[in-house]
Amino acid sequence: xxxxxxxxxxxLVSRVFRNPYAVSSFSLMDWDKLVRQARRSGxxxxxxxxxxQHRQLxxxxxxxxxxxxxxxxxxxKQQIAVRWEIGKIAEALSDLTFPLxxxxxxxxxxxxLPSATGRLFNDIDILVPRELLGPxxxxxxxxGWHPGGLSDYDQxxxxxxxxxxxxxxxxxxxxxxxxxxxxxxxxxxxxPDSVKxxxxxVPIDDTKKVHVLAPExxxxxxxxxxxxDGELPHGLRDLTDIDxxxxxxxxxxxxxxxxxxxxxxxxxxxxxxxxxxxVQHFLDTPIPEDFAHAMAHxxxxxxxxSLLDAVFLRALAPDxxxxxxxxxxxxxxxxxxxxxxxxxxxxxxxxxLFHKAFFQARYDEQTT
Amino acid sequence: xxxxxxxxxxxxxxxxxxxVWLRTGPFSLxxxxxxxxxxxxxxxxxGQFEVRDSNLAFADFHVEINSPSMLRRWFRPQVxxxxxxxxxxxxxxxxxxxxxxxWGLNWSISMHAHQYLIIHAGVVEKNxxxxxLPAPPGSGKSTLTAGxxxxxxxxxxxxxxxxDRKTGLIQPLPRPVSLKNESIPLIRxxxxxxxxxxxxxxTAKGTVAHMRPPKESVRRQHEPARPGWxxxxxxxxxxxxxxxxxxxxxxxxxxxxxxxxxxxxGADGFRVGTRLIEQAECYDFQYSQLDQAVAAFDRLANxxxxxxxx
Amino acid sequence: xxxxxxxxxxxxxVVFDTASGDTHYLTPLAHALYMTSRDQPGKNLSEMTTALAxxxxxxxxxxxxxxxxxxxxxxxxxxxxxxx
Numbered sequence: 001x002x003x004x005x006x007x008x009x010x011x012l013v014s015r016v017f018r019n020p021y022a023v024s025s026f027s028l029m030d031w032d033k034l035v036r037q038a039r040r041s042g043x044x045x046x047x048x049x050x051x052x053q054h055r056q057l058x059x060x061x062x063x064x065x066x067x068x069x070x071x072x073x074x075x076x077k078q079q080i081a082v083r084w085e086i087g088k089i090a091e092a093l094s095d096l097t098f099p100l101x102x103x104x105x106x107x108x109x110x111x112x113l114p115s116a117t118g119r120l121f122n123d124i125d126i127l128v129p130r131e132l133l134g135p136x137x138x139x140x141x142x143x144g145w146h147p148g149g150l151s152d153y154d155q156x157x158x159x160x161x162x163x164x165x166x167x168x169x170x171x172x173x174x175x176x177x178x179x180x181x182x183x184x185x186x187x188x189x190x191x192p193d194s195v196k197x198x199x200x201x202v203p204i205d206d207t208k209k210v211h212v213l214a215p216e217x218x219x220x221x222x223x224x225x226x227x228x229d230g231e232l233p234h235g236l237r238d239l240t241d242i243d244x245x246x247x248x249x250x251x252x253x254x255x256x257x258x259x260x261x262x263x264x265x266x267x268x269x270x271x272x273x274x275x276x277x278x279v280q281h282f283l284d285t286p287i288p289e290d291f292a293h294a295m296a297h298x299x300x301x302x303x304x305x306s307l308l309d310a311v312f313l314r315a316l317a318p319d320x321x322x323x324x325x326x327x328x329x330x331x332x333x334x335x336x337x338x339x340x341x342x343x344x345x346x347x348x349x350x351x352x353l354f355h356k357a358f359f360q361a362r363y364d365e366q367t368t
Numbered sequence: 369x370x371x372x373x374x375x376x377x378x379x380x381x382x383x384x385x386x387x388v389w390l391r392t393g394p395f396s397l398x399x400x401x402x403x404x405x406x407x408x409x410x411x412x413x414x415g416q417f418e419v420r421d422s423n424l425a426f427a428d429f430h431v432e433i434n435s436p437s438m439l440r441r442w443f444r445p446q447v448x449x450x451x452x453x454x455x456x457x458x459x460x461x462x463x464x465x466x467x468x469x470x471w472g473l474n475w476s477i478s479m480h481a482h483q484y485l486i487i488h489a490g491v492v493e494k495n496x497x498x499x500x501l502p503a504p505p506g507s508g509k510s511t512l513t514a515g516x517x518x519x520x521x522x523x524x525x526x527x528x529x530x531x532d533r534k535t536g537l538i539q540p541l542p543r544p545v546s547l548k549n550e551s552i553p554l555i556r557x558x559x560x561x562x563x564x565x566x567x568x569x570x571t572a573k574g575t576v577a578h579m580r581p582p583k584e585s586v587r588r589q590h591e592p593a594r595p596g597w598x599x600x601x602x603x604x605x606x607x608x609x610x611x612x613x614x615x616x617x618x619x620x621x622x623x624x625x626x627x628x629x630x631x632x633x634g635a636d637g638f639r640v641g642t643r644l645i646e647q648a649e650c651y652d653f654q655y656s657q658l659d660q661a662v663a664a665f666d667r668l669a670n671x672x673x674x675x676x677x678x
Numbered sequence: 679x680x681x682x683x684x685x686x687x688x689x690x691x692v693v694f695d696t697a698s699g700d701t702h703y704l705t706p707l708a709h710a711l712y713m714t715s716r717d718q719p720g721k722n723l724s725e726m727t728t729a730l731a732x733x734x735x736x737x738x739x740x741x742x743x744x745x746x747x748x749x750x751x752x753x754x755x756x757x758x759x760x761x762x
């Protein structure tokens with residue numbers, strides 16, 4: 001039972017993840033809501049996997065069934081596309097001798113993790129040494145990816161303030177790569193050491209062309225990304241990623257101890273604490289008691305915790321009207337601002353938000 | 369219960385309130401709108417389709433067609449299409465509220481219904497075989513579709529041809545046929561009985577109106593059809609009526625590039641698409657006179673082996 | 679499932695690459711060249727050129743040789759044939 005209490009009663013998606021057998025008592029209108037919430041959260045395919053694993057797929061009413069199947073079709077296809085794309089990226093960067101590290105969803109696919117199944121993917125994220133950003137960008141451009149589709153302002157935002165290359169899009173395949181040299185921007189409050197992360201990267205096969213982060217680092221990255229990124233339309237989806245990573249890595253001896261030590265070492269205990277709290281609340285993820293106890297020191301003070309709960313209990317639920325209460329819009333805004341607050345110091349943040357609020361909308365109108 | 373069994377005032381009330389649940393082909397919709405044009409369009413064009421209590425029935429797609437704000441109802445009035453709370457399109461002028469519903473439904477289906485290979489084509493059926501009519505805009509595809517269904521062919525669909533991935537059969541979706549510009553008076557002349565609703569002007573495609581689907585086509589909307597032909601129509605003034613065989617491989621490549629969701633289906637898209645082409649005769653078709661075009665299609669249908677066997 | 683799915687429509691063919699998701703068209707000559715190299719792996723390029731010229735009922739001249747080169751290049755680009 002979660003330390004926080006009940007989830008939003010309208011949130012059927014996390015209810016089914018916690019207890020797949022609950023669907024056997026769903027009414028037709030429950031299914032109507034579930035499909036809509038799941039579609040919004042990008043979780044239709046993953047829900048289908050869960051239902052299959054618990055032999056509940058036949059419980060799905062005939063009217064609703066195609067929604068799950070169609071989403072699974074998309075997810076299956078995207079896995080193939082991601083694998084191919086990563087192969088192409090490795091090819092493009094093969095002259096540069098450094099271990100190419102794939103992050104997030106792409107990593108789950110190439111490492112064959114359960115968190116790859118039933119997932120939809122947007123961009124592919126890679127981690128490269130900071131000093132090689134220039135050569136990497138050049139090599140990718142040679143192979144057909146181009147930084148573009150952004151306003152001048154946004155390009156500057158990426159290059160000057162975030163010290164990153166803007167997302168690069170392939171001219172033919174339209175796939176997008178996000179090239180990172182660190183898992184958090186330079187301007188952020190926390191600075192997990194990229195050299196340390198890279199030193200423990202694991203090759204996915206004997207060719208050693210492609211690497212992923214070590215299990216503990218993968219979990220920490222996922223947790224940090226979730227609680228430092230303002231965009232939470234897929235908050236619940238990201239939580240299910242973390243849940244699946246925990247369940248999978250829990251089978252590796254010593255994982256929890258290493259996770260705790262690494263969180264200390266990289267100064268990421270706080271985001272890990274947030275991840276633990278909300279993954280248990282929404283998804284009932286099994287966490288060893290002694291580990292949870294050991295992590296308790298990383299909790300914020302009681303007032304801050306209440307505030308964070310008020311925000312994240314709403315912002316992590318499916319972004320659908322049936323999961324919203326009166327405070328949800330405010331909670332989502334607060335999560336957005338908080339993430340930006342953590343990414344940028346105030347003297348950069350306020351002009352940035354001002355610009356975004358007043359100019360972004362008009363730019364979107366012009367370019368679409 | 370059919371939509372025409374609802375009183376117009378009852379329909380308007382539900383439409384503006386909790387929404388109207390409506391089934392069209394294999395899809396159920398919950399449509400909500402406070403705009404009179406949308407109510408009018410549904411009453412005029414969707415009378416034969418099934419309605420149910422929207423609070424009791426599962427709906428595949430929840431859509432809304434409303435003005436963006438109170439202000440935009442009166443000052444340069446606009447309309448938005450909302451898909452379960454998302455706005456996939458920019459607003460359009462209020463005059464285009466009804467076509468926006470149709471375009472929005474096309475989008476909803478082609479973005480999500482991956483149980484089908486979805487081809488941008490009209491499709492009609494006679495004597496147990498379906499003729500698929502893919503065509504780029506402006507080639508007269510909808511005019512030909514309208515002419516055929518007003519001459520005894522069954523309307524399977526005007527814009528979206530749905531190929532069932534499991535069976536390879538074509539799933540009907542006999543929604544209103546969209547007509548543009550000169551096609552509107554042309555079809556009115558061709559068949560004075562055809563009902564065509566009020567046109568919307570200055571759309572991206574010019575003047576647009578919709579023709580009510582034939583009652584019989586709607587009655588048979590749950591009967592899939594076997595593919596018989598893939599025919600690329602091209603209207604050109606003073607052209608004679610000619611049917612020319614076409615490379616199957618090239619036809620398949622066209623479908624692969626132009627189907628809405630071919631690439632989303634992976635290897636199965638290839639399997640379903642090639643099986644379709646294997647079964648169908650592929651032609652280019654040129655015409656200038658609609659009645660001659662219909663006659664040519666009738667000859668095809670009568671010559672088909674399925675027709676002979678039946 | 680084999681990486682390449684091929685469907686023949688009389689003399690032409692279409693190919694689906696299950697790894698990349700790409701779909702390709704094969705001209706009659708490219709199709710015939712692929713089938714020959716697959717069914718008779720022992721033959722070298724000039725032997726295949728002669729055999730194909732015979733089956734297409736044309737002279738195995740320089741022009742035909744160029745067509746073969748072109749077809750070969752497209753098969754290699756698709757990945758159906760290995761680039762030597």
